[in-house]
Each structure stands twice: as C-alpha cells, then as structure tokens.
Amino acid sequence: MSKQVPVFALIDCNSFYASCERVFRPDLARVPIVVLSNNDGCVIARSYDAKPFVKMGEPYFQIKHKLKQHGIVPFSSNYALYGDMSERVMSLIETMVPAVEVYSIDEAFADLTGISNLDALGRQIRSGVLRGTGIPVGVGIARTKTLAKLANHTAKRLQSETGGVVDICDPFKRDWVLRNTDVSQVWGIGRRMEMHLDALGIKTAMDLAKADQWMLRSKFSVVIEKTARELAGTPCLELDEPDPPKQEICCSRMFGKRLTELQPIKEAVATYMMRASEKLRAQGSVCKKIRVSIRTGMFNPEEAKFANGLVVDLPYPTDDVRLLTKAAVDAVERVYRPGFKFSKAEVMLLNLCQPGEYTDDLFAVSQPAEATRIMAVLDQINGRWGRGTLRTASVPSNPDWGMRREMMSQSFTTRLDQLWTVHCK
Template identity: 85%
Template structure:
C-alpha cells in the first residue's frame, strides 16, 4: 500500500489583536484600529485598513496626531482578552481536524492528510471560526508547512479573489503562487537573508524553490536548505508534538511609573510571582530556585543606572505561591539600593521539575500535602471567577505602579463585572 502524501493547513487569524477588539465593538467594524504595547509605548498590531497610515513599531506619542487625522482608534493591549479569544479559536479548530500544532497565539498548523474536499473544509473552518468566535481567518493548504504558510499569505493578500482560502496542492496553482511571491515573503527569510539571496539572483519564491539545496546549505544553513526543499514540494517539517514542560518560567514587566521606594517594588514582585506560580502549576511543575531582579531605565542619560539580581534556594521543590512570594520579597532587601528610579522587576522560576523526578535524602523536607490542596483550590476559584479573584494579601488590586493602559477595552470574556451588555430600547 502506497503511503499517503501529507497535506498541511495553516490557519492564521487576520489582524488578531485588532479583530479581538472588534468582536465586542461592532460599531468599529469599518473603523481602522491599532493596538499598543505595554505602557502604551508603540504600535504592535494594526487592522488592515490602518496599515496604509501606520507602521509597526511606531511610538504612540509620535503618531497621536496622525491617528486622529485618519480617524484611527488606538487601544491599549488587553492580553487577557486576546489569550482567551485565542483559546476559543484553537478549540474550534481542534474540533474540526485530526491534529493541530498551535504555532502562536493567532496561528495553527493542522494535519489534513487523507481529507478529500480540502477546499470545502477550509471554507467550513473559516465560516465556523467567524460565526462562533467572531474572528476572521485565512486558510492556506499545501503539501508542506512552508507552502501552506505561503498559501495562507496569498489567501490574505488576494482575499477578494480567494475568499480567504487558498489550496495549492495542485502543481499549477503552486507554481503560480511561487512565481508571484517575492522571496522576502517566504517563511524564515528575513531582510538580511533576502540581501544575500538577491546576490545569487534569487528574487522570487520560485527562484528559491529551484535553487540547489546543497549550495544553499553550504552558503547559508540547513534551515534555508529545508525551506527550498519544502517550496519544491518535499516535506521536511512535521507537525510538532505539544511542547514539554518548561525548565524556567519568567514574569517580567515595566512599571507604569518609576519607583523609588522598596514597598511598591515588593508589591510588584509579589504580583509577578502570583502569575509565574500559576504557569508553574498549570504545567504541573515544582520550583527549586527563584531569581528576582530589579533595574532602572537604561536609556535616559540623565538617570543613574543600576541593575542587580539574587538567586534563592527553596527549602524544597514547591509550587506554593505563599512560600515563593515570601522568598522573593525577602530577597529584594539584599539588592535594593535607595536613590535610584527603578523601571522594571523580574521573577524567574528555575530548576523546575515534575513531582517524583527529584531525589532527596530520607529526612529532607518536602511540600506538605495541605499546601498542594490549598493551591488546587486557589486555581479552581480563579479559573471559575477570573484571575485575581483570590490572591495573596501582598498583591494589590489596583496598584499605582501598574502598566499604563489608559485605552484598554473591557475584559469581556474573563471578568464577570465586565461582561458584554446590550441595551434594548
């Protein structure tokens, strides 16, 4: 029996952050939108109709007048909303295909091998996600992951003609896409690589597909070799298995304002530890060491600069936020220095392990069973009623040092007090 030819799909949400904002604001369906980074710093997402006026990474303070001139609405980043909407989209996709690799918050590769009506399934996925989650997506289908990525790019670029679904399993369609796509649009080819490829006469994706793979490997890397082979139709990349538990977990944020006193910095570190410990328990891991660090701003020549960190050994591997928070907060006094304007703190959970993986002597302390039960109840309450419903006493609800997010939308899907309301007249 001959082996089936693999078929991959790439499902990518269109302007994801902006689309999430529009789901609960239908009045903005035809209004251009941009989403800003932490502390409302720079543009990190744009709706399609805003791209002609605003570049990615432009600082907000420099383009306020331009946004107002073109009627573009800015939003502070609402990561709780985006993360929840992403989970809804991925759950929908998983219900419709044999296997899924979640590639990023707004992208997923899927296994479509053996499915006969590929175009029909692509349209069904697009329709279902739009109807149930309100998010428009593009679907690219091909016999390799790199070609599926290229097909998805074409589906978005020519959405009016394609309806958001492009299947290039047919060699004629595949070659048309390759000829009409600049090499810089190929997955994994950046600006620097494009310059080098130009010197070799490789201008289009078709040129790269026809290039000698061994020459590309010799001059560049095995990654570019695999890219060329995939463009030519030879699968080199498979659907990845779910990621294994992380060996380190980091939570780091810029403060909304410069901090000079130790007390608010302790609050920030306790808040970051709360989030880091949630991630720790979500992957069923225990932590043996904690590193806490603080620093000032590094780019203002008029501000004195200072950065320091300290590593703390835990008495036993633990996921108890109370123990982890106390260790981190107590250690701050060893690295804090008065007279500086601090801009950032970081919590890093290190030497992570799974229960039963570590070996200690017979008389070494271990996490009490009661602590494990308390953490389970904590997570259950916060999962049901929203993050932060139950928290450590050292974690404030509305701290003055929190990130500036003056234009943030409501947490429509993750907070009961911010549910979407409809006024019926």
C-alpha cells in the same frame, strides 16, 4: 499499501489583536485600529485598514496626531482578552480537523492528510471560526508546511478573489503562487537572508524552490535547504508534538511610573510571582530556586543607573505561591537601594522539574500535601471566576504603579464584572 501524500493547512487569524477588539465593538467594524504595547509604548498590531498609515513599532506619543488625522482608534493591549479568544479559536479548529499544532497565539497548523474536498473544508473552518468567535481567519492548504504558509499569505493578499481560502496542492496553482511571491515572504527568510539570496539572483519563491539545494546547504544552512525542498513540494517538517514543560519561567514588567520606595516594588514583585506561579502549576512543575532582579531605566541620561539581582535557594521544590512570594519579597529587600528611580522588576523560576523527578534524602523536607491542595483550590477559583479573584495579601487589586493602559477595552470574556451588555432602546 502506498503511503498517503501529506496535506497541511495553516489557519491564521487576520490582524488578531485588532480583530479581538472589534468582536465586542461592532461600531468599529469599518474603523481602523491599532493596539499598543505595555505602558502604551508603541504599535504592536494594526487592522488591515490602518497599515497604510501606521508602521509597526512606531511610538504612540509620536503618532497621536496621525491617528487622529486618519480616524484611527488606539487600544491598550488586553492580553487576558486576546489569550482567551485564542483558546476559543484553537478549540473550534480542533473539532474540525484530525490533528492540530498551535504555532502561536493566532496561528495553527492542521493535518488534512486523506481528506477530500479540501477547499470546502477550508471554507467550513473559516466560517465556523467566524461564526463561533467573530474572528476572521485565512486558510492556506498545501503539501508542505512552508507552502501552506505561502498559501495562507496569498489567501490574505488576494482576499476579495480567494474568499480567504487558497488550496495549492495542485502543481499548477502552486507554481503560480511561487512565481508571484517575493522570496522575502517565505517562512524563515529574514531581511539579511533576503539580501544574500538576492545577490545570487534568487528573488522569488520559485527561484528558491529551483535553486541548487546542496549549494544552499553549503553556503547557508540545512534550514534554508529544507525550506527550498518544502517549496519544491518535498515535506521536511511534520506537525510538532506539544512542547515539553519549560525549564525556566520568567515574569517581567515595566512599572507604570518610576518607583523610589521599597514597598510598591515589593508589591510588584509579589504580583509578578503570582503570575509566574500560575504558569508553573499549569505545566505541573515545581521550582527549586528563584531569581529576583530590579533595575532603573537605562536610557535616560538624567537618571542614575542601578541594577541588581539575587538567586535564592528554596527549602524544597515547590509550587506554593506563598513560599515563593515570601522568598521573592525577602530578596527584594536585600537588592533594593534607596535614592534610585526603579522602572522594572523581574522574577524567574529556575531548576524546574516535575514532582518525583528530584531525589531527596530520607530526612529532606518536602512540600506538605496541604499546600498542594490549597494551590489546587486557588487555581480552580481563579479559573472559574477570573484571574486575581483569590490572591496573596501582598498583591494589590489596583496598584498605582501598574502598567499604563489608559485605552484598554473590557475583559469581556474573562471577568464577570465586565461582561458584554446590550442596551435596548
């Protein structure tokens, strides 16, 4: 029996952060939107109609006048909303295709091998996600993952002509896309690589697909060779398996204002540890040691500079936020120095392992079963009623040192007190 030719789809949410904001604000359906980074620093996302006026990474304080001039509405980043909407999108996609690889918060590859009428399935996925979540997506379908990326790019670039779905399994359609796509738009080709390829006369995706593959390997890398092979229609990349558990977990945030006193810094570290421990338990791991660090701002010439950190060994591998928080707060007391304006804290969970992977001696202390049960209850309550419903006493509910998010939308899908309401006249 001959092996079936693989078929991949890339489903990519359109201007995802901005689209999430529009789902619960239908009055902004035709209004350009930008989303800002932590502490309302710079632009990290733009709706399609905002892109002609605003560049990615532009500092908010420099473009306030420009946003007002063009009627562009800014939003503070609402990662709780974006993460929940992403899970909803991916869950819907998983019900419609045989296998899925979640590639990022707004992208997923799907295996469509053996499925007929691919264009109809792509449109079914697009309409299903839009109907179920309100998020518009583009769907690119091809014989390789790299070509699926290009097909998706074409679906978005030619939205009105394609309806957001492009299938380039047919060689004629594939070659048209390759000829009409700049090499800089190929997955994995960065600005520096684009310059090297341009020097060799490789300007389009078709040029790269036809380039001598052994030359690409010897001059650049096997990665570029595989990219060229994929563009030519030879699959080199498969759907990835779920990522293994992380070996380190980090939670790091800038404060909403400079802190000079020890107590608010301890509160911030306790808050970050709460989040890091949630990630730790979510992947079923335990932690053997932690690192806590604090630092001042490093770019203001008027401020004195200071940075310090400390690694702490824990009495036993644990996922108990109470033990982790006590160790972290004690470490802050040891690294803190008065007289400085601190801007950031970081907690890292190190030497992670799965329960049972580590070897104890006969008399070594281990995490009590009661602590494991308490952590399970904590996660169940917060999973049902929203993050922060139940927390350690050292974590404040509304700290004045928190990130500046003066334009943040409500957490419509993750907090009961911020559910979407409709007022009838």
